Amino acid sequence: MRIVKQVQLSxxxxxxxxxxxxxxxxxxxxxxxxxxxxxxxRGPEAALNCNEATPARARWLADKAWQDGAYQRAxxxxxxxxxxxxxxxxxxxxxxxxRVDTSRKLAANLNDVKAQxxxxxxxxRHR
Numbered sequence: 087m088r089i090v091k092q093v094q095l096s097x098x099x100x101x102x103x104x105x106x107x108x109x110x111x112x113x114x115x116x117x118x119x120x121x122x123x124x125x126x127x128r129g130p131e132a133a134l135n136c137n138e139a140t141p142a143r144a145r146w147l148a149d150k151a152w153q154d155g156a157y158q159r160a161x162x163x164x165x166x167x168x169x170x171x172x173x174x175x176x177x178x179x180x181x182x183x184x185r186v187d188t189s190r191k192l193a194a195n196l197n198d199v200k201a202q203x204x205x206x207x208x209x210x211r212h213r
Contacts, residue, residue, distance in 0.1 A: 144166040
C-alpha cells in the first residue's frame, strides 16, 4: 500500500512539473535577439534579380533573359538599365507570348459558359 501511495505521489508531482513547464513563458526570460534566428538563403533566382543590380549588370541580365525568351523579365531589367527602347521591345514580345495563352484561356472559358448555359436550359426544361 505504501508503494502505491509513493507511485501516486510521484505521478502527481510529474504532472505538476509538466504543467509548470507548459505554462512557463520562455520569452520572458530570454533576450529579444535570442528569440528568433533568421537565415537568408539566396537561390539561383536571386542572381537574376535586376532590382539590386547596377545598370551594367541589369543590362547583362536583360540580354540573358532576352536570349532565354523571358521577355517580361528582360523588359524589367532594361528599364533598370535605362534602356527604355529595348524595354519596350521586350514588353511587346512578352505580350505576344501572353496573347496565345490568353486566347486559349478565353476559348476554354467560352466552352465552360456554353456548357453551363446548356445545363441551365436542361434544368429549366425539366422543371
